[in-house]
Amino acid sequence: MSSPYGETNAKGKYSGRDYNSDKAGGPIQDLDWKTATIDREGVDKVKLHTGRFAESDANKIMIDRLEKILNGEMQPTDTDKRFYTHEIRELERYRNLGIKDGIIPDNQGDVWNNTHTATLEDYKINERNEPLYTPDAIQAAEEQAKREYL
Structure with missing residues (x-):
């Protein structure tokens, strides 16, 4: 199959997304986001990984939430745990x-789609039913897209 994200050979059982399972960074695992404990090491990994992508208002909101959880200012929601583990x-x-960490690969769209979809499958997530972002983060992403489009 051909897609905007390159050649695909599989469709995610949970995500419903097309991806290339041979280029997803390993086989699908049976993981559970519900048992996640948010800690400094994990938040630093989230920052490291999301830092490789274009600036994102949605990611900033979600990372700010993780910092507040670490500081005891709020309890983690299911959405926070899904974002964090994902x-x-x-x-x-x-x-x-x-x-390598911090590097954007030449085939960024393909790599992101394959790893993103495989990770959704690892955790058995369909983003429509179990979002990775809170409503305010989704709204921020939409507003950012409008600003950048204009």
Whole structure:
């Protein structure tokens, strides 16, 4: 199959997304985001991984939430746990592909789609039902897209 994200050979059972399972940084694992404990090491990994992408208002909001959780200012929601575990696992998949931290690969769209989709499958997530971002982060992303489009 051909897609905007390059050649694909699989469709995610949970995500419903097309991806290339041979280029996803390893096989699908049976992981559970519900048991996540948010800690400094993990938040630093989230920052490291998301820092490789274009500046994102949505990611800033989610990382700020993680910092507040670490500081005891709020309790983690399911969305916080999904975002946290997803970004850490996606980082692992990038590393498994040999992509150094902080580096944006030439085939960024393909790599992101394959690792993102495989990570959704690891955690059995369909983003429509179990979002990785809070409503305010999603709104911030939409507003950022409008600003950048104009």
